[in-house]
Amino acid sequence: MNRPAPDLLKPRKTPQQARSAVTIEAIHVATIQVLLADGVGRLTTTRVAERAGVSVGTMYQYYPHKQALLFALVERQFAMIESAMRDAAERLAGSDLETIANGLAIAWLDAKMADRVASRAIYGIAAEFDMSQHMKRAATCMTGMIEDLLAAAPGAKFADPASAAFMLAALLGGSVRVVMEAEGSEEAFACLRRELPRACHAYLIAAGAGVADIMDQAVGG
Amino acid sequence: MNRPAPDLLKPRKTPQQARSAVTIEAIHVATIQVLLADGVGRLTTTRVAERAGVSVGTMYQYYPHKQALLFALVERQFAMIESAMRDAAERLAGSDLETIANGLAIAWLDAKMADRVASRAIYGIAAEFDMSQHMKRAATCMTGMIEDLLAAAPGAKFADPASAAFMLAALLGGSVRVVMEAEGSEEAFACLRRELPRACHAYLIAAGAGVADIMDQAVGG
DNA sequence: TCCGAAACTGAAGGATCGTTCATATCTTGG
DNA sequence: CCAAGATATGAACGATCCTTCAGTTTCGGA
Numbered sequence: 001m002n003r004p005a006p007d008l009l010k011p012r013k014t015p016q017q018a019r020s021a022v023t024i025e026a027i028h029v030a031t032i033q034v035l036l037a038d039g040v041g042r043l044t045t046t047r048v049a050e051r052a053g054v055s056v057g058t059m060y061q062y063y064p065h066k067q068a069l070l071f072a073l074v075e076r077q078f079a080m081i082e083s084a085m086r087d088a089a090e091r092l093a094g095s096d097l098e099t100i101a102n103g104l105a106i107a108w109l110d111a112k113m114a115d116r117v118a119s120r121a122i123y124g125i126a127a128e129f130d131m132s133q134h135m136k137r138a139a140t141c142m143t144g145m146i147e148d149l150l151a152a153a154p155g156a157k158f159a160d161p162a163s164a165a166f167m168l169a170a171l172l173g174g175s176v177r178v179v180m181e182a183e184g185s186e187e188a189f190a191c192l193r194r195e196l197p198r199a200c201h202a203y204l205i206a207a208g209a210g211v212a213d214i215m216d217q218a219v220g221g
Numbered sequence: 222m223n224r225p226a227p228d229l230l231k232p233r234k235t236p237q238q239a240r241s242a243v244t245i246e247a248i249h250v251a252t253i254q255v256l257l258a259d260g261v262g263r264l265t266t267t268r269v270a271e272r273a274g275v276s277v278g279t280m281y282q283y284y285p286h287k288q289a290l291l292f293a294l295v296e297r298q299f300a301m302i303e304s305a306m307r308d309a310a311e312r313l314a315g316s317d318l319e320t321i322a323n324g325l326a327i328a329w330l331d332a333k334m335a336d337r338v339a340s341r342a343i344y345g346i347a348a349e350f351d352m353s354q355h356m357k358r359a360a361t362c363m364t365g366m367i368e369d370l371l372a373a374a375p376g377a378k379f380a381d382p383a384s385a386a387f388m389l390a391a392l393l394g395g396s397v398r399v400v401m402e403a404e405g406s407e408e409a410f411a412c413l414r415r416e417l418p419r420a421c422h423a424y425l426i427a428a429g430a431g432v433a434d435i436m437d438q439a440v441g442g
Numbered sequence: 443t444c445c446g447a448a449a450c451t452g453a454a455g456g457a458t459c460g461t462t463c464a465t466a467t468c469t470t471g472g
Numbered sequence: 473c474c475a476a477g478a479t480a481t482g483a484a485c486g487a488t489c490c491t492t493c494a495g496t497t498t499c500g501g502a
């Protein structure tokens with residue numbers, strides 16, 4: 001979808017006093033609250049300001065327009081998750097497929113669930129304007145990281161490492177997203193945490209393991 | 222998110238002449254075109270009418286308000302996919318886990334890709350108003366269908382069939398959704414079609430098969 | 443051919459929303 | 473304590489947008 005170009009989406013000015021920092025934070029949490037309470041269609045500058053306990057003009061001192069505010073929220077979330085996954089990848093480098101699969105699944109779940117309220121809200125705005133640039137960059141980054149992990153895994157013989165990495169990224173991102181967007185219950189998340197590592201592990205084994213690994217798995221399990 | 226209640230979302234009147242049927246169809250495709258071209262935020266009654274080559278008032282003869290139009294599109298898509306999956310389930314009843322996994326994955330992909338343009342567009346509006354009722358009903362329906370299939374599969378010993386069915390539904394729905402929303406390339410879809418059945422199969426084997434099945438799989442593959 | 447019903451038109455009303463800016467208040471270095 | 477910059481205010485403006493409805497055009501049976 002062709003949404004407004006990501007031009008001039010940067011914040012207008014950076015806070016220099018303490019009170020402005022708390023104001024910006026209040027605006028951020030208010031945005032997420034309004035988003036979850038009223039939906040994207042009713043996400044209004046006035047409503048956000050009212051919820052944050054500030055005036056409308058205050059927001060326009062830090063963001064040139066509404067989209068810049070939303071853009072900032074999305075970017076912050078992206079950076080947080082990318083950082084978490086990068087840490088996980090560094091920690092998992094050289095591990096076997098099972099450790100990699102479990103580690104990636106748990107890291108992804110933890111990153112998304114750390115602030116599940118914000119995550120759920122941000123899913124809604126990511127589709128509002130043209131995030132294809134960011135989405136594709138993030139997807140490429142994730143796929144690349146996974147591909148490197150798979151290449152360095154001992155005993156793995158992937159016919160097509162790129163496809164396996166792509167698929168694993170889609171499985172991770174997609175399954176967690178649909179459960180969160182469906183306002184998943186506590187049991188749903190518990191099930192996800194239990195089954196997602198198993199699913200990732202099973203897929204990686206199927207896609208890139210030799211016969212020996214499968215039999216090891218069967219005997220060892 | 223609390224969006225407008227699904228009250229009075231039904232169409233206003235049903236077409237009785239031939240021209241009105243083509244008008245409604247034109248409005249539908251125009252809605253999807255505008256949705257893909259301009260995004261949800263710019264989906265306007267005027268824009269849709271203009272694109273469809275009709276007047277704004279015409280739409281209001283068949284739908285009491287804009288949301289009813291969007292609701293109709295979402296419902297039609299839901300019904301189409303539910304029907305396709307129900308057919309697949311009927312066809313797959315009693316099959317082994319591999320046949321079930323492959324059959325479900327391919328059926329889901331085919332249903333979503335049959336009108337991928339509409340699918341992609343509808344992902345955008347489903348979040349706009351309160352579809353939690355429909356989403357949960359659809360999810361429950363899908364999970365139930367899968368659970369029945371798993372229960373009837375020969376040689377399957379699931380410790381927790383409900384969890385396996387839930388997870389498989391999340392994997393199917395999520396992975397296809399993220400790829401479609403990312404404006405996936407032709408290669409991405411090809412990869413999905415190649416890897417998704419494999420992933421589903423691997424997960425089902427891991428979640429519900431005995432050791433013998435895994436060794437069979439290793440030797441046979 | 444003719445008439446009632448169905449379908450279509452599009453300007454106008456009413457409401458909401460994003461953004462601006464002149465003004466007021468607060469903070470802090472000197 | 474005092475400017476001067478930083479921060480906050482909120483009424484008002486212009487731009488859309490959804491929805492209505494009185495009037496016009498088209499269709500189909502008699």
